[in-house]
Amino acid sequence: RAKKHLGQHFLTDQNIARDIVDSLSLEGYKKVLEVGPGMGVLTKFLLEKDVETYVAEIDNESIDYLKKHYPKLEEQHFVGDFLKTDIPTVFGDEELAVIGNFPYNISSQILFKIIDNFQYVPEMSGMFQKEVAERTSGIPRTKEYGILSVLVQAYYDVEYLFTVHENVFNPPPKVKSGVIRMTRNLKPGLAGNEVLFKQIVKAGFGQRRKKMSNSLKVLGIPEAISSHRFLDIRAEELSVADFIDFTNEWKSSLGV
Numbered sequence: 001r002a003k004k005h006l007g008q009h010f011l012t013d014q015n016i017a018r019d020i021v022d023s024l025s026l027e028g029y030k031k032v033l034e035v036g037p038g039m040g041v042l043t044k045f046l047l048e049k050d051v052e053t054y055v056a057e058i059d060n061e062s063i064d065y066l067k068k069h070y071p072k073l074e075e076q077h078f079v080g081d082f083l084k085t086d087i088p089t090v091f092g093d094e095e096l097a098v099i100g101n102f103p104y105n106i107s108s109q110i111l112f113k114i115i116d117n118f119q120y121v122p123e124m125s126g127m128f129q130k131e132v133a134e135r136t137s138g139i140p141r142t143k144e145y146g147i148l149s150v151l152v153q154a155y156y157d158v159e160y161l162f163t164v165h166e167n168v169f170n171p172p173p174k175v176k177s178g179v180i181r182m183t184r185n186l187k188p189g190l191a192g193n194e195v196l197f198k199q200i201v202k203a204g205f206g207q208r209r210k211k212m213s214n215s216l217k218v219l220g221i222p223e224a225i226s227s228h229r230f231l232d233i234r235a236e237e238l239s240v241a242d243f244i245d246f247t248n249e250w251k252s253s254l255g256v
């Protein structure tokens with residue numbers, strides 16, 4: 001029986017499972033980590049590929065099921081709770097792709113964890129609730145565009161691949177789902193200024209309806225950029241590149 005608190009909704013459509021797995025390029029890395037394999041609907045197709053499959057699953061019943069039905073999955077390739085998995089400790093310097101039909105209750109945490117480990121993760125394909133998939137791929141001046149869009153797109157190019165209907169899950173979730181692919185592409189100018197960048201993005205969208213001059217007050221806007229043109233508009237009007245430029249001007253105005 002599915003466990004609600006673990007976000008368990010098992011995909012029953014084999015074609016959709018195959019499409020998600022096939023969306024990985026499988027280029028430039030040899031390992032794939034699947035988050036939340038459940039009963040292995042994606043795992044089965046991954047195991048047919050020429051990659052080493054690792055699985056992060058916290059539900060013991062699912063783990064027992066996977067061990068029994070997928071003998072190709074090696075014992076030492078089970079890593080447990082994804083949010084508690086320290087990627088470089090488990091995988092060293094080796095790059096790996098991440099894939100999953102993710103547990104929707106921890107979608108943002110999963111995305112933030114991938115960003116924090118972007119140097120190890122060149123690619124990610126997976127399913128989130130549709131709204132999260134849309135926010136991740138959101139563009140300026142839309143209601144979907146926000147913290148998740150800017151932070152993810154600063155590190156990855158994001159493509160919204162397709163929408164998945166509730167009725168291909170057991171039990172069906174309350175909302176539609178969306179599959180996205182993220183391909184690493186660290187945007188120019190971000191390296192070295194990531195901490196300030198994240199603070200500015202989060203504070204900027206903290207008060208969506210207000211101009212940046214207002215929403216960034218909490219950070220203490222440096223005098224030297226207090227009449228910057230971006231301060232006169234709202235966060236949702238700024239592109240990812242604008243946020244990076246602004247961060248860099250902020251930083252250099254501090255003389256550091």
Ligand code: SAM
Pocket residue numbers: 006007008009010011012035036037038039040041042056057058059062080081082083100101102103104106
């Ligand atoms: N991949 C399967 C499928 O498509 O049918 C299951 C998907 S289900 C939406 C999400 C899965 O994530 C469940 O199997 C659940 O036990 C697992 N899960 C929940 N929290 C997790 C965590 N922190 N780390 C790893 N797996 C987790």
